[in-house]
Amino acid sequence: MILASVLTTNLAILVLAGFVGFIVISKVPNTLHTPLMSGTNAIHGIVLLGGLLVVGLSGNSAFNKVILVIAIAFGTINIVGGFLVTDRMLEMFKSKPKPKAGAGEGKDGGGKGETGGES
Amino acid sequence: MIGIHPVMGTFLQAQSFLDVLYIIAFGLFIQGLRGLSGPTGAVRGNRIAAVGMLIAIIATLLNVNEGNWGLIALGIALGAAVGIPAARQVKMTAMPQMVALFNGLGGGAAALVASLEFQRGAHSLEGITAFIAGSMLFATLIGSLSFSGSIIAYLKLEGKFEKPMTFAGQNILNGLILLVILGLCGWLTFNASSSNATTAFIVMFSLALFFGIAMVMPIGGADMPVVISLLNSFTGLAVAADGFAIHNLAMVVAGTLVGSSGTLLTLLMCKAMNRPVTNVLFGAFGSSGGSAAAATGVAGTVKPIQADEVALLLAYAQRVVVVPGYGMAVAQAQHSVRELTEELGKRGVEVQFAIHPVAGRMPGHMNVLLAEANVPYDQLIEMEAINPSMERVDVCLVIGANDVVNPAAREDKSSPIYGMPIIDADHCKTVIVMKRSMAAGFAGIENHLFYKDNTRMLFGDAKASLNALVAAVKAS
Numbered sequence: 001m002i003l004a005s006v007l008t009t010n011l012a013i014l015v016l017a018g019f020v021g022f023i024v025i026s027k028v029p030n031t032l033h034t035p036l037m038s039g040t041n042a043i044h045g046i047v048l049l050g051g052l053l054v055v056g057l058s059g060n061s062a063f064n065k066v067i068l069v070i071a072i073a074f075g076t077i078n079i080v081g082g083f084l085v086t087d088r089m090l091e092m093f094k095s096k097p098k099p100k101a102g103a104g105e106g107k108d109g110g111g112k113g114e115t116g117g118e119s
Numbered sequence: 120m121i122g123i124h125p126v127m128g129t130f131l132q133a134q135s136f137l138d139v140l141y142i143i144a145f146g147l148f149i150q151g152l153r154g155l156s157g158p159t160g161a162v163r164g165n166r167i168a169a170v171g172m173l174i175a176i177i178a179t180l181l182n183v184n185e186g187n188w189g190l191i192a193l194g195i196a197l198g199a200a201v202g203i204p205a206a207r208q209v210k211m212t213a214m215p216q217m218v219a220l221f222n223g224l225g226g227g228a229a230a231l232v233a234s235l236e237f238q239r240g241a242h243s244l245e246g247i248t249a250f251i252a253g254s255m256l257f258a259t260l261i262g263s264l265s266f267s268g269s270i271i272a273y274l275k276l277e278g279k280f281e282k283p284m285t286f287a288g289q290n291i292l293n294g295l296i297l298l299v300i301l302g303l304c305g306w307l308t309f310n311a312s313s314s315n316a317t318t319a320f321i322v323m324f325s326l327a328l329f330f331g332i333a334m335v336m337p338i339g340g341a342d343m344p345v346v347i348s349l350l351n352s353f354t355g356l357a358v359a360a361d362g363f364a365i366h367n368l369a370m371v372v373a374g375t376l377v378g379s380s381g382t383l384l385t386l387l388m389c390k391a392m393n394r395p396v397t398n399v400l401f402g403a404f405g406s407s408g409g410s411a412a413a414a415t416g417v418a419g420t421v422k423p424i425q426a427d428e429v430a431l432l433l434a435y436a437q438r439v440v441v442v443p444g445y446g447m448a449v450a451q452a453q454h455s456v457r458e459l460t461e462e463l464g465k466r467g468v469e470v471q472f473a474i475h476p477v478a479g480r481m482p483g484h485m486n487v488l489l490a491e492a493n494v495p496y497d498q499l500i501e502m503e504a505i506n507p508s509m510e511r512v513d514v515c516l517v518i519g520a521n522d523v524v525n526p527a528a529r530e531d532k533s534s535p536i537y538g539m540p541i542i543d544a545d546h547c548k549t550v551i552v553m554k555r556s557m558a559a560g561f562a563g564i565e566n567h568l569f570y571k572d573n574t575r576m577l578f579g580d581a582k583a584s585l586n587a588l589v590a591a592v593k594a595s
Contacts, residue, residue, distance in 0.1 A: 007250060010363055010371050017372045020149055021379030027156040030391075030501060031474075033384065033482035036155050038218045039165055040380050041351055043148055044225050046172065046373040047358045049179045050232040050365060055190050056183040059239070067231050069194040074228035076198020077205075079176075081221045083169040084206035089214065090165055092490035093158040 035089045042082025048075030140178035141369040147171030148373055152380070158496060175369045211491045212448040215480040216276040219347045222354055223269025229357040230262030234324060236364055241311040252311045254363040256304045259320075260327045262357035265350045267331030272347055275340045276480055285337045290401050293333050300326050338400065341522065344481045345388050345399045352381025384482075391476035393539045424575035426584055429551050430591030433459075436513035438469045440505065442542050443485045444478050446519015446554070446581055453492040455585035456518060460494070462592050471498055473505045473515075473542045475523035506543050515547035517568075519554070519581050525566045550574040553581050 028036050051071040054060075060068065148171045154164015183191065202221075209217045237255040240247035247255075303323040307316060338346055355377025362370025389396045433439060441460065447453060460470040472494065478485045486499060509515070517524055524544040527534040544550050545568050552574060568574055577584055 006366060007363075010366070010368070013368065013371055014359060014363075014375050017145075017375035018379040021152075021376040022383050024149060024152045024156075024376075025380035025383050027153070029156070030476045031483050031486040031499070032155050032158065032161060033387075034214060034218075034484050034487050035161060035165070036152075036380075036483075037348055037351060037384060037481065038214070038221070039152065039155060039168060040355070040377045041218055041222050041225065043152075043168060043172070043373050044229075044351070044355045044358045044377040045221075046175060046370055047225055047229045047232060047354075047361060049175060049367055049370055050236075050358075050361045051194065051228060052176070052179050052183055052191060053365060053367065054232055054235060054239075055187045055194075057239070060235075064235055065190055067235055069190055069197070071228040071231040071235075072191060072194025073197040073201070074224040074231070076195045077202035078221050078225035078228065079172055079202075080199055081202035081206040081217070083165060083172070084203065085209065085214065085217055085221070086165045087162065087169075088206070089211070089487050089490075090158075090162040092211075092487065093161060093496065 032093070035086050035093075038082055038089065039086045042079055042086060045075050045078030045082055048072060048079060051075055134182075137178050137182050138368055140174055141372075144171040144175035144178070144369055145372040145376070147174070148376060152376070175373075179369075210451075211453075211488055212451060213276075214487060215344065215347065215484065216273050218481070219269045219273040219276060219343070219350075222347060222351050223266045223273065226262045226265030226269060226350065226354040226357060228262075229354060229361050230259050230266060230324070230327075233258035233262060233357070233361050233364065234320065236361075237311065237320065238317070241316055246312045249308050251364050253304075253308045254360045256307055256323070258357045258360035258364065259324060260300060260304060261353045261360070263324055263327040264331040264334070265353040265357060267328045268335045268346070268353075269331075269350050271332050271335040272343050272350065275335070275338075276343055289333075289337055293330065296326055296330050296333065300330060334400070340480070342399050344477065344479075344484075345385055345392075345396070347481070348381055348385040348388060349396075349400075352378045352385060355379075355381055388477060388482055391482070391540065392536075421569050422575050424551065424577055426577065426587040427591045429575070429577055430588050430595055432514050432549060432551070433463055433468065433516070433588065434466060434592050434595045436463075436468055438512050439463060439471075439514045439516060440509070440512045440544075440547065441470065441472045442475070442478075442515060442517045442520045442524055442544055443472060443489065444475075444518065444520025444523060445480055445484075446521075448479055448484065448488055448519070450519065450581035452518065452582040452585050453488040453494075455582050455589065457489070457492040457494050459585055459589050459592065460498070462589055466592070471500050471505065473502060473544075474499050475502050475520070475542050478520060478523050502540060502542050509543045509546040512547040513549065515544045515550045517544055517550060517552045518585075521554075521566055524568050526571070527565070527567045530567065544568060545571050545573070548573065551577055553577045553579075553584050555580060 025036065051068055055068040055072065148168050151164045151168025151171060154160040154167060205217065233255045237252065237259065240251065300323055303319050307319055307323065310316060335346055355374045359371050359374025359378055362368070362374055385396060389399060441456060443456065447456065463470050472489060474485050476482055489499060490496070522536055524542050525536060526541070526545045528536045528539045528541045531537060550568065550571065550573055552569060554576060556578065569576060
């Protein structure tokens with residue numbers, strides 16, 4: 001039965017995605033937990049897709065349409081707001097125009113462009 | 120564009136193309152989150168994730184049936200018109216509220232989509248399987264709970280009814296409500312097409328909304344970070360369940376990613392506070408503990424100090440450690456702090472910031488604020504790293520922090536925060552506590568630090584005090 005195999009596939013994906021989430025997040029330092037929270041917050045705005053798909057189905061009453069527009073608006077706020085806010089926060093962690101004279105380690109100098117594996 | 124019924128998961132060519140785009144999208148999500156593991160790659164990481172989101176949206180739009188572009192454009196335009204200015208204008212100090220609000224809206228959207236799909240499925244000729252019904256009910260329940268809970272968290276962080284609201288038998292009442300909700304969900308799972316289903320569904324939905332409020336109301340403002348993180352993971356799970364119900368791969372993956380990362384983050388935070396998550400959620404922190412702490416009584420007196428004396432202490436110190444807390448955020452004092460530390464740096468004083476993992480209203484909140492004020496990243500030291508050397512610190516400047524420096528966590532077994540790791544400010548030679556008044560902190564716990572022999576209190580608004588200190592240090 002096709003439906004059942006789709007479900008088991010989705011379940012397998014769910015379990016794997018769960019583990020990936022755990023592993024990726026366990027590497028994020030405390031410092032970046034606020035941006036992390038708002039970043040993942042933006043990602044669950046993907047619920048917008050649900051609104052987009054359902055609004056395309058036939059047989060939506062006027063009431064349903066209003067609800068769906070609200071859902072799409074909420075999802076959009078979640079996405080654009082989440083990513084913009086995260087971006088603003090992270091911009092502040094980037095290297096400053098003039099690193100302090102005394103402490104100029106250059107470790108957070110933008111030139112590296114790599115994840116600067118410090119805690 | 121293509122007249123298929125995506126909800127039924129019909130696999131046409133377009134579907135596999137869609138799936139490929141989705142796979143690219145969540146590859147980018149994971150890569151983006153990985154980028155967040157260091158400050159330098161983080162901006163790019165976030166943008167990579169945003170590109171992934173854009174791909175997922177475009178892929179979906181390619182698959183949307185014709186005739187509803189107006190509604191879609193309206194929804195997106197409304198969302199962008201609200202979301203973009205809000206995100207642009209919000210102050211860094213108000214970031215936790217904003218995240219809570221965005222999270223709530225995501226949860227609300229998940230609940231709305233799920234409930235519409237449930238009604239449609241229930242009234243369709245073929246009905247829905249118990250599994251699909253269960254997923255939709257789960258998404259409705261968790262999503263609406265996350266919506267109302269996040270709104271309360273938002274209001275609490277905005278300073279409305281911050282204090283925990285508790286009454287006798289609260290946990291029992293909440294438990295009963297939850298049981299009713301679960302009972303209704305269980306019944307609806309197997310009787311989705313019954314004539315009473317719509318009524319039962321509406322009752323369940325309303326109770327879930329109410330439960331979100333009832334769950335967050337008793338939790339104190341200081342624990343809101345944990346709540347937001349938990350609700351964040353709830354929304355993620357709701358989205359994943361939605362994805363299950365409408366067979367959308369991208370929603371399943373992205374929702375689960377957020378769900379698991381939010382759960383982990385919640386547990387990490389609770390670990391930093393040395394409290395099990397159940398204690399945060401059902402402990403009604405501060406309400407019972409406050410009286411116990413007051414009963415033990417604290418020995419010693421509070422010794423106030425004036426700004427010019429503090430300036431002298433600072434100017435002639437060798438090593439100064441600043442412990443920032445939420446009070447610094449409230450007073451918008453991060454720029455004044457940076458000015459003071461620069462001024463001290465010019466005089467050859469070694470200045471560092473000691474960052475407690477749960478200082479502020481979000482983990483990493485202080486780092487964001489200090490980064491905003493251009494404090495160099497390498498001056499920010501985490502708690503474990505700085506504690507062993509606190510004895511050698513001449514002056515410790517506690518700015519608007521309270522519970523995270525309270526030695527009761529080490530000394531007083533009856534204290535509700537006993538066992539929580541703290542920054543050992545009391546080990547420094549002199550501790551200056553900047554505080555607006557003697558009112559107890561968020562948690563309502565008496566702070567033993569204020570009564571120590573080596574502690575002086577500098578009362579007043581943190582920003583005004585800091586500006587006075589800057590002037591006085593410059594003059595000395």
